[in-house]
Amino acid sequence: MGAQRIEIFLPENEFLRLEEIVALHCRRYWREDVPGENEKLTCLVQQRYTERLLDDIETAFGDYPSLAVIVSPIEASIPPIIEDETSELPGRHPARPRTALERWFTRDRLSTDELYSDIEESLRVRPSYVATVLLSSLIAGLGMRSGQVAVVIGAMVIAPLLGPTMGLAMAATVGDSKLARRALATLAIGTVLGVIAGALVGFAVDIDPTVSELRNRTFVQPADIALALACGAAGVLAFSRGTSLALVGVMIAVALVPPLAASGIFIAQGDSDLAVGAAYLFFTNLVCVNVAGIGTFLLQGLPPRSWRITGGILVVWLLLLALLATALFGTFRFGFLR
Incomplete structure (x- = not known):
């Protein structure tokens, strides 16, 4: 995922300004005549410059009704588009160049528009979502x-x-309240459905609550917190690089779906203590995934609309995690003393 092909359609009288903008972000571009009032400019852009190019185009020409921008990945090119420090273009803020760490974290990330596009489709509550x-x-x-x-x-x-889950972490990172509401609503529906499905299993078959796979989902251990944090970070890294959704899904779902199903099973069996324990594990994992997800998105250079809002949301998640961890420590200590 070293480069993207970006096609831009604009009226001919704006092409001089467009070429000045494009030249700041890539070294290969060409102009084409197309039917209609617009002209087409195609450019090959290194992955790390896609975000800033799209931002500049939207800022300069976002009010044009006829503006159209199409982004597609490039499998190969001759000569190849090199991704290293020698091919780096001047930054938009020369007085404050990006650090080597910033370059390293952002070089393979999809642009914010691409991330929004990937998440948007998965937030719609359709029959396929309910069924899955x-x-x-x-x-x-x-x-x-x-x-x-x-x-x-x-x-x-x-x-x-x-x-x-990814939508909730991304919404917190960029400070998008609309995306957060949609993600929360979709996640809430999925949570209820997961518990209902578990309850159906509990009603339909005999359950042995001592089976380790079930029992391990009824309490929280320090290793569970570490696992959920790792799943959140790894999931965001994979998602933001366009990795297979099945791989990302396993990372996230392994921390969320089993506790939900276990909670439903124990509700059906009439064991409220174990059901609450499984729900507690689910909530703990959800908090950990979001803390790690927001932190990873920020490390990858996802730009917040307001650092004050993003920082406040992250602090809230961290406080929740601290409370959960404190309660966990108290539980272990109490059990030890007993």
Whole structure:
């Protein structure tokens, strides 16, 4: 994922200004005549410059009704588009050049527009979303009930909660309240459906609550917090680089779907203590995934609209995590003293 092909359509009288902007972000571009009032400029842009080019185009020409921009990945080019420090173009703020760490973290990230496009489709509550949440939770519940780890992992490939979870972390990072509301609504629906699916398993088959795959989802351990943080960071890294959604989905779903299904199973069995324990694990994992997700998005250079809003949201998540960790420590200490 070293480069992108960007096609820009604008009226001919704006092409001189457009070429000045494009020249700041790439070294290969050409102009084409197309039918209609617009002209077409095509450019090959290194991945790390896609975001800033799209931002500059929108700032300069966003009011033009006929503006159209199409971004597509490039599999190969001759000569190749080199991705290293020798090919770096001047920054928009020469007085404050990017550090080597910033360059390293942002070089492979999709642009913000591409991330929005990937998330947008997954936040729509359609019959397919309802079906995948129910099926994933049913499979996970049956796998835990029989102690089959491979079945539980297989259920995660369906990845039903990937979109709302990534959307929630991204909304917090950029400070987009509309995206946050949509992600929360979709995640809430998925959460309820996951518990219902687990309850169906609990009603339909005999359950042995001592099976390790089930029992391990009824309490939180320090390793669970570390796992959820790692899943959140790895999931965002994979998602923001355009990696296979199945891979990203397994990273996120392994921390969220099994506790939901377990909570539903124990509700159906009438064991409220174990059901609450599973729900507590789900909430803890959700907080960890969002903390790690926001931090990873920020490290990758995803630009917040307001650092004050983004920082405030991150502080809230961190406080929740601290409270959960404190409660966990108290539980372990109390159990030890007893």
